[in-house]
Amino acid sequence: MSQETAYANKSIxxxxxxxxxxxxxxxxxxxxxxxxxxxxxxxxLDNNNPWGIWIGFDLLCGVALAAGGYVTSAACYIFGLxxxxxxxxxxxxxxxxxxxLVVLALHYDVGRPWRLPYxxxxxxxxxxxxxxxxxxxxxxxxxxxxxxxxxxxxxxGLKKIRNLIVRLTLVLTIFGVILSTLHQSSLGALFMxxxxxxxxxxxxxxxxxYFFISSMFSGLSMVIFEGSxxxxxxxxxxxxxxxxxxxxxxxxxxxxxxxxxxxxVGVKLIGISIDxxxxxLTTGWGAWYLLELIGFAAIPSFMYAIAVREKNLRLVxxxxxxxVIGVVLNRFNVSLVAFNWQLTSAERxxxxxxEIVISLFVVTIGLVVYRFIVTRMPIxxxxxxxxxxx
Amino acid sequence: MDxxxxxxxxxxxxxKSVTYILIGGILIGLMLFWIFLTGRDExxxxx
Numbered sequence: 001m002s003q004e005t006a007y008a009n010k011s012i013x014x015x016x017x018x019x020x021x022x023x024x025x026x027x028x029x030x031x032x033x034x035x036x037x038x039x040x041x042x043x044x045l046d047n048n049n050p051w052g053i054w055i056g057f058d059l060l061c062g063v064a065l066a067a068g069g070y071v072t073s074a075a076c077y078i079f080g081l082x083x084x085x086x087x088x089x090x091x092x093x094x095x096x097x098x099x100x101l102v103v104l105a106l107h108y109d110v111g112r113p114w115r116l117p118y119x120x121x122x123x124x125x126x127x128x129x130x131x132x133x134x135x136x137x138x139x140x141x142x143x144x145x146x147x148x149x150x151x152x153x154x155x156x157g158l159k160k161i162r163n164l165i166v167r168l169t170l171v172l173t174i175f176g177v178i179l180s181t182l183h184q185s186s187l188g189a190l191f192m193x194x195x196x197x198x199x200x201x202x203x204x205x206x207x208x209x210y211f212f213i214s215s216m217f218s219g220l221s222m223v224i225f226e227g228s229x230x231x232x233x234x235x236x237x238x239x240x241x242x243x244x245x246x247x248x249x250x251x252x253x254x255x256x257x258x259x260x261x262x263x264x265v266g267v268k269l270i271g272i273s274i275d276x277x278x279x280x281l282t283t284g285w286g287a288w289y290l291l292e293l294i295g296f297a298a299i300p301s302f303m304y305a306i307a308v309r310e311k312n313l314r315l316v317x318x319x320x321x322x323x324v325i326g327v328v329l330n331r332f333n334v335s336l337v338a339f340n341w342q343l344t345s346a347e348r349x350x351x352x353x354x355e356i357v358i359s360l361f362v363v364t365i366g367l368v369v370y371r372f373i374v375t376r377m378p379i380x381x382x383x384x385x386x387x388x389x390x
Numbered sequence: 391m392d393x394x395x396x397x398x399x400x401x402x403x404x405x406k407s408v409t410y411i412l413i414g415g416i417l418i419g420l421m422l423f424w425i426f427l428t429g430r431d432e433x434x435x436x437x
Contacts, residue, residue, distance in 0.1 A: 255427060255428075258427055259420075259423070259424060259427060262419075262420060262423050263420060266416040266419070266420060269412060269416065270409055270412060270413060270416070273405065273408050273409040273412050274405055274406070274409045275405070276393075276401065276404065276405040276408075305423070305426060305427045308427060309426075309427070309429060309430045310430075
């Protein structure tokens with residue numbers, strides 16, 4: 001049976017399609033409300049809490065979890081670890097979709113989408129960190145689009161332009177690493193402007209370093225996590241090379257993530273020590289901080305190490321999942337939980353249902369587009385015309 | 391019990407002293423962790 005016939009015979013009413021459709025319809029309704037009635041109608045934001053989950057989750061977590069793009073391409077093309085080549089395209093695609101959705105989600109928070117090019121082309125606020133972040137995200141999204149495009153061009157059969165872009169791979173990878181270094185750290189720096197609002201355990205002069213280092217293991221963990229999902233749901237789309245290399249990719253990336261995470265724990269301890277914040281660790285906030293640092297950084301680091309020593313693929317995948325949750329928890333803590341920690345509970349922020357719907361809407365669009373691309377374009381397999389060409 | 395600091399110098403002397411000792415410990419700890427992490431790697435041929 002040909003692939004087309006198989007598609008035609010398959011019902012469109014799968015559980016995934018039904019749930020995704022409901023979320024997308026709900027998201028579109030809230031979108032109309034947001035852009036016609038304003039932020040006040042759909043969010044719980046106020047003057048104390050101007051940034052909610054659209055920034056804390058969609059933007060901060062989106063950017064951190066999309067770091068797999070620069071980490072994987074740097075490993076393969078700059079450090080010459082060609083045995084991880086099969087992981088590059090899925091990682092670049094995830095990063096591209098991640099950043100595209102970050103920009104989409106930003107529209108909801110910022111409003112007036114037609115003004116999006118203003119900070120870059122019309123009125124540059126060169127002394128603002130937000131300008132730096134905006135410029136980097138704009139440039140890196142463009143770089144990721146070009147890095148991803150060979151897959152689409154192979155699918156469309158446009159050989160000449162595809163070959164031209166493939167020649168730019170190394171330059172694009174270098175751009176990607178530089179731009180990621182800049183804006184991953186700058187997202188942490190955004191919170192350095194509010195030392196009195198962020199709890200001392202999370203506030204540090206090293207916030208930029210924390211955000212950058214955590215983006216590295218976040219990217220590696222996301223590649224492993226996404227690889228395990230792809231292995232499960234798109235197994236039939238993977239060619240022999242991808243299937244053969246997937247274990248090496250998971251164990252190799254797990255090893256790197258393990259060491260980086262342990263270094264991250266060390267740097268965080270240095271941060272506590274240099275500000276002499278040890279006494280906060282015995283408070284309730286300290287318990288929450290230790291849960292994040294030990295439960296979602298030190299323990300998965302050890303899990304990775306044991307898994308790599310014993311070549312245990314299952315344990316690597318569990319460690320990746322815990323690490324991904326840990327990074328999300330860290331970004332939530334910095335931007336929401338430990339932010340405005342001195343306010344009374346009545347003044348604290350909790351997202352409204354419509355904010356949560358929009359976040360789910362954005363993630364669902366990402367999943368739907370990812371599935372559309374992966375089932376059609378050469379992401380998890382090599383195009384027959386270009387094998388041994390990369 | 392919290393240490394009472396009367397001057398910035400006192401504070402920096404205390405926090406930096408603790409931090410430098412901690413950094414030494416972390417560096418040794420990271421080396422040991424690396425040995426643990428790579429303990430079962432296949433040895434590469436160097437000839």
